[in-house]
Amino acid sequence: MPHPTKFIIDFDSTFTQVEALDILGEISLLNDPDREIKLKAIKDITDKGMEGTVTFRDSLIQRIDILKATKSQIADLILELKQKVSKSFERNKEFLQDNAANIYIVSNGFRDFIIPIVGDYGIHEDNVFANEFVYDEADNIVDFNRENPLSQNNGKAETIRKINLEGEIYVIGDGYTDYEIKKSGLANKFYAFTENVNRPKVTREADHIAPSLDEILYVNNLNTKFSYPKSRIKVLLLENVHQIGVDLLNAEGYEVEVVSSAMSEEELCEKIKTVSILGIRSKTNVTKKVLENANRLIAVGAFCIGTNQIDLETCQEKGIAVFNAPFSNTRSVVEMAIAEIIFLMRNFVDKTASMHQGNWDKSATGSFEIRGKKLGIVGYGNIGAQLSVLAENMGLNVFYYDVIEKLALGNATKVNSLDELMSTCDIISLHVDGRKDNENVINRKKIELMKPGSYLLNLSRGHVVDIPAVRDAILSGRLAGCAFDVFPEEPKNNKEPFVSELIGLPNTILTPHIGGSTLEAQENIARFVPGKIMEYINTGNTYNSVNFPNIQLPFLQNAHRLIHIHMNEPGVLAKINQILANFEINIVGQYLKTNEKIGYVITDIDKAYSNEALDALKHIPGTIRFRVLY
Ligand SMILES: NC(=O)C1=CN([C@@H]2O[C@H](COP(=O)(O)OP(=O)(O)OC[C@H]3O[C@@H](n4cnc5c(N)ncnc54)[C@H](O)[C@@H]3O)[C@@H](O)[C@H]2O)C=CC1
Numbered sequence: 001m002p003h004p005t006k007f008i009i010d011f012d013s014t015f016t017q018v019e020a021l022d023i024l025g026e027i028s029l030l031n032d033p034d035r036e037i038k039l040k041a042i043k044d045i046t047d048k049g050m051e052g053t054v055t056f057r058d059s060l061i062q063r064i065d066i067l068k069a070t071k072s073q074i075a076d077l078i079l080e081l082k083q084k085v086s087k088s089f090e091r092n093k094e095f096l097q098d099n100a101a102n103i104y105i106v107s108n109g110f111r112d113f114i115i116p117i118v119g120d121y122g123i124h125e126d127n128v129f130a131n132e133f134v135y136d137e138a139d140n141i142v143d144f145n146r147e148n149p150l151s152q153n154n155g156k157a158e159t160i161r162k163i164n165l166e167g168e169i170y171v172i173g174d175g176y177t178d179y180e181i182k183k184s185g186l187a188n189k190f191y192a193f194t195e196n197v198n199r200p201k202v203t204r205e206a207d208h209i210a211p212s213l214d215e216i217l218y219v220n221n222l223n224t225k226f227s228y229p230k231s232r233i234k235v236l237l238l239e240n241v242h243q244i245g246v247d248l249l250n251a252e253g254y255e256v257e258v259v260s261s262a263m264s265e266e267e268l269c270e271k272i273k274t275v276s277i278l279g280i281r282s283k284t285n286v287t288k289k290v291l292e293n294a295n296r297l298i299a300v301g302a303f304c305i306g307t308n309q310i311d312l313e314t315c316q317e318k319g320i321a322v323f324n325a326p327f328s329n330t331r332s333v334v335e336m337a338i339a340e341i342i343f344l345m346r347n348f349v350d351k352t353a354s355m356h357q358g359n360w361d362k363s364a365t366g367s368f369e370i371r372g373k374k375l376g377i378v379g380y381g382n383i384g385a386q387l388s389v390l391a392e393n394m395g396l397n398v399f400y401y402d403v404i405e406k407l408a409l410g411n412a413t414k415v416n417s418l419d420e421l422m423s424t425c426d427i428i429s430l431h432v433d434g435r436k437d438n439e440n441v442i443n444r445k446k447i448e449l450m451k452p453g454s455y456l457l458n459l460s461r462g463h464v465v466d467i468p469a470v471r472d473a474i475l476s477g478r479l480a481g482c483a484f485d486v487f488p489e490e491p492k493n494n495k496e497p498f499v500s501e502l503i504g505l506p507n508t509i510l511t512p513h514i515g516g517s518t519l520e521a522q523e524n525i526a527r528f529v530p531g532k533i534m535e536y537i538n539t540g541n542t543y544n545s546v547n548f549p550n551i552q553l554p555f556l557q558n559a560h561r562l563i564h565i566h567m568n569e570p571g572v573l574a575k576i577n578q579i580l581a582n583f584e585i586n587i588v589g590q591y592l593k594t595n596e597k598i599g600y601v602i603t604d605i606d607k608a609y610s611n612e613a614l615d616a617l618k619h620i621p622g623t624i625r626f627r628v629l630y
């Protein structure tokens with residue numbers, strides 16, 4: 001059943017993300033030597049027209065004159081515009097199709113390109129009110145139909161007056177001319193559409209500022225596809241997450257706030273209250289206290305590998321899914337470890353520092369090839385194992401120790417105890433995960449086991465090593481050098497000072513936790529983590545989640561998806577199914593997975609269900625969180 005409200009929708013920068021004449025300019029002026037100047041002129045004139053500082057008629061005459069476009073270029077324009085329909089319009093195609101009879105496109109653009117675009121969304125050409133190009137015999141655009149009221153100022157109001165619409169009328173648009181419809185008393189509400197452009201002169205006049213079509217449908221109880229408009233989902237990204245991640249989440253329609261540094265517990269406790277998605281790296285601690293304040297939080301994205309900074313158990317108890325990027329920066333860490341092994345064994349860092357002081361100290365003393373030396377890897381996970389392969393290719397003999405059984409790659413040799421590894425290798429490189437039990441796993445005793453003149457690298461987590469013991473070992477000469485990228489206490493941002501007992505020691509490489517800080521790694525992470533979070537929110541998929549039972553789900557087709565997260569107690573699935581049976585709801589597909597703490601049940605059902613049924617599902621004892629995907 002179409003909704004009785006009539007929607008008057010603008011085209012440029014509303015139905016599509018762009019101004020069509022700007023794109024036409026990019027096509028028609030492709031080989032023009034003054035292309036950039038002319039394109040800028042077109043954009044400036046468009047803006048002035050939208051803001052009302054140039055009369056619309058004048059802006060049109062000036063732009064058509066600069067464009068010098070042809071009919072065949074309109075065909076190219078249509079192809080481009082099809083790719084540039086606003087995301088929330090694409091998302092709500094079903095709504096537009098179902099309500100096409102009550103949707104009117106009223107635009108100062110041109111029917112020539114609008115009809116094919118909106119036609120894909122079921123909107124009939126009789127409901128499209130826009131300008132018309134005038135072509136000469138050679139199909140050049142030479143003018144526009146000057147009789148059309150839409151080629152004049154306040155033409156939209158005049159057009160609507162003529163259509164004589166009845167009932168409730170809502171206008172959706174990004175320009176002042178859209179507001180003028182409401183101002184003329186011809187519409188009940190004006191929604192300033194800000195998904196693509198935000199013009200203060202226009203938003204000031206709006207009944208409601210709509211960052212997306214979802215928002216308009218939501219406030220009018222018209223949404224069929226999403227239970228909650230994405231523009232109301234707040235994302236907080238801390239610690240300089242790569243711009244690609246910010247762009248992806250913005251493009252999804254979320255409200256994204258970016259902060260360059262980490263936040264203290266106190267700051268985050270306050271900030272988290274309105275946040276639905278939190279993105280962090282290694283320095284923000286998501287503690288129990290933070291989570292107590294996080295009543296809207298749906299997911300946490302660790303834009304890194306380690307998740308020891310997050311209270312995963314409390315996240316589970318609150319139904320908050322955590323995702324990380326388990327492989328995206330692995331290679332970067334491995335390359336850094338290889339470089340540091342060579343730097344340490346050649347004393348490059350001290351030598352270069354000395355050169356900068358004007359000293360020429362040419363000598364082979366204390367410098368060694370890495371070829372044939374014994375590398376001991378502690379923690380043979382993703383990083384340890386990849387380091388093993390690369391190191392072997394560089395001529396090192398690789399030995400490793402892991403607390404769990406791990407397959408030896410290449411010619412690497414598994415060693416049965418940490419003590420044996422520590423006491424037999426020339427270089428020890430730490431790649432264990434950040435679990436609490438690993439605190440000081442490399443303590444004074446272990447360091448004392450190391451061969452005299454050996455080297456220690458820690459690119460894993462700061463709490464793993466007893467730092468004063470390392471300092472003593474370097475000063476006594478037992479260790480010939482060390483490289484540390486991670487520290488028990490790390491500054492929250494680049495402004496805070498770095499304090500450590502390792503500062504100033506000889507042949508000691510100190511780096512500010514940059515093992516994963518390459519542009520490649522950061523880009524990979526910034527694509528991977530938002531991808532996982534959006535998939536979870538849009539489909540319920542938890543594959544690769546750090547703390548949720550992993551379910552990889554089929555696409556949702558012609559069904560509604562009920563997502564039920566509960567404490568892992570006996571009988572919850574039976575209760576869900578009993579309620580569905582009581583309400584005669586047909587199950588199309590069902591998926592259940594549990595871990596020690598929680599159960600995750602996905603039930604795809606026929607479209608017909610009542611709010612009472614949903615209410616009953618929400619109130620099953622042990623329910624942590626329940627949501628519906630349409
Ligand atoms: N410096 C940096 O910028 C970066 C640091 N990391 C850190 O590197 C470490 C390794 O990362 P991945 O290889 O991806 O992790 P992973 O989880 O794949 O591997 C860790 C391995 O360590 C083993 N392990 C844990 N405790 C151990 C112990 N006490 N003794 C021996 N083995 C132990 C585990 O069984 C596992 O095989 C993590 O702590 C991670 O947070 C990761 C990326 C960047």
Ligand SMILES: O=C(O)CCC(=O)C(=O)O
Pocket residue numbers: 281282283303304305306307329513514516517
């Ligand atoms: O780059 C970061 O912020 C953290 C890197 C790291 O330690 C990790 O990925 O676990």
